[in-house]
Amino acid sequence: MDRAQNGPEKRVDDSEFLEMTQQDxxxxxxxxxxxEHLASGLGGDTLxxxxxxxxxxxxxxxxxADVSAYAEQAVETAAPLAEKWASLSDRxxxxxAAExxxxxxxxxxxxxxxxxAGPEGQSGAKSRHDGRGWSLY
Incomplete structure (x- = not known):
């Protein structure tokens, strides 16, 4: 796809990833x-x-994940990792896991x-427009 080679014109918001991680x-x-690592080419051109x-x-x-070329490449890239995991001892x-x-x-x-620290690195300092502490009464 040519669009991917032209670079991202916008950045996806975190809701996409929060949904996938049970809001964590x-x-x-x-x-x-x-x-972002994959986007740098770490997993090959397809990923x-x-x-x-x-x-x-x-x-x-x-x-x-429903695009067969992407899914096939992900499985192919993950296969050596799965083999390595299977060869590890429980310890x-x-x-x-602890790491x-x-x-x-x-x-x-x-x-x-x-x-x-806040949105601009201002630890504890409130912006006039941040809405924290505002009350109608």
Missing amino acids: PVQAEILRQSL KEMAQEVLSGRMGLREA ERDEL GERRLAEERQRLDDERR
Whole structure:
């Protein structure tokens, strides 16, 4: 598709990823980061195109999964990872799971820190127009 090669003209909002991750903002951010890695060409041209389509908002992630060329490439790319996982001992799998949990915790902390800092990095400072603390009474 030529559209993917021209670069994304817009960026998909987080609702697409929140829906896929049961409203977990940390997992949604990790999903976005994974797609950004694929969009850079990490998984080959086919997955690069798919990721660019999703990140631009031209195609939903579920819709992309229904495109046979994208699905076939994803399965082909994931096969060696599945084989590697199957060859690991229970202890190695547990260690990888713990590493993943640590990464999620770090990402959760980073997101919390960003939220506390505010949209412009102003820790605690309120904009005149942010609506926090506003009351009719």
